[in-house]
Amino acid sequence: MSTPAEPQPGAPDPDPVLADLRASVTDMRATARWMTAAAAAVGALVLAGGPLVVVKDLDDAGDVVTAAGGMLLAVVGVVWVVWRTGDVLAPRTATLDDLGSPELDGLRALIDRSPADFYGPTASTPAGLRRERRLRLTVAARLEALLAREDDPARARILTHEAAVARRNALLIQRLQHRLLAWVHAWHVRRSLRRARRDTLLASLLVLAGAVLYVTAPLDAKAEPTVVYVCGAAPAAPPKAVHLKEDPCVR
Amino acid sequence: MGSPPQPEEGDIRFNGNDVELFNGTAWVPHEELPDDQTPPDMRGDDDGDDPDAHLPFTG
Structure with missing residues (x-):
């Protein structure tokens, strides 16, 4: 009776779970890129469009200060969004020990x-x-060593089979370890993205407040100018812009 | 006569025609681990099917 041929060790099949986790990180980072691009577009609009819209209507120092303050608020909001979404895109390390951190409570x-x-x-x-990975690798190595020294054909067949089983076990544990690391990494990125989304909402309110401030800067009530009449020998004609009910030079 | 050396984790022995390994606490049969783990799907894709491809309504 002959034992069936053992599968030869080769490149392991790609793990679909690992591929899925990595693709989810790619998707989340793509979302962060879109958020950064939108924030940059708003920032460009604020810095380029704002002055063009209101600069000609700024009458006094108060208007200028208000408009500048509004633009600064809007820029701070944009910078805040870019900063937070940059956290999602930044490379990060993940270790199995991270599972003990409070940030990964959900995982x-x-x-x-x-x-x-x-x-x-x-x-x-x-x-x-x-520990399981170390055990399985040790078992696989010792079975290979025993097989190399074995002269008895019957025991050699048994050892060949057991060595292949040990290799598959070691690969399985290794794959589980890689998956867990990928989960830790993906969870970190997911958490960063959620924080970035929340901060984007808050920052957009800041941008909106700043935009309202600088757009309404020239609209404050201005004091009426004081008109001084100089009455000479002949009654002077009132200025064209001044409509009087009575001639101020008439006594 | 000294006592036999304590086995180390990962040691192998034959028990008849069966192979046993020492897992640190006891000798256990060397068996293939089941590869039946099904962790949650984080991405939510279903083999890449477009969710808009099969609408529940016609027309």
Whole structure:
């Protein structure tokens, strides 16, 4: 009786779960890029369009200060959005130890609902997963070493089969570890994106307030100019812009 | 006569025709781990199907 041929070790099949997680990070970063582009467009509008709209209507220092203050508010709002969305795009490191941080409470709760789907059948913590990986790699290495020294054909067949099983086990644990790291990374990016969305909403109110301020800067009530009449020998004609009910030079 | 050396984690032995490994606490049979993990789907895609491709209404 012959044992079936063992699958030869080669490049492992690509993991669809890992690909999915990486694609979700790509999607989230694309969203952040759109937010940054929109904020930059608003910033360009504020800096370029604002002065063109109101500069000719600014009459006094108060108008200038109000308009400048409004533009500054709007620019601060734009910078705030760009800063926060930049956090989503910045590269970051992820380790299994990050699972213990308060930022990943949501991910820990998700894992706790079905730990075997994240840690596999034998581990239940990141440390357990590390330990399991070391164990499986050690077992695979020792089986290969035993196989290399084995002369008995029957035991060699058994060891060949067991070595292939050990390699598959080691690959499985390694894949679970990579997936967990990808989950940690994706959760960090997700959290950054949520924070950026919240801050974008708040910053847009700031931009709106600033825009309203500089657009309405020239609209404040101006004091009426004081007109001085110089009455000579002949009654002087009133200025064209002044409509009088009575001639001020008549006594 | 000294006692046999304590096994280390990852040690292998034959038990008849079966292979056992030492997992740090006990000798256990060396078996293939089940590859049946199904973690949640973060992306929500269903094999890349366009959700607008199959509308519930016609016309």
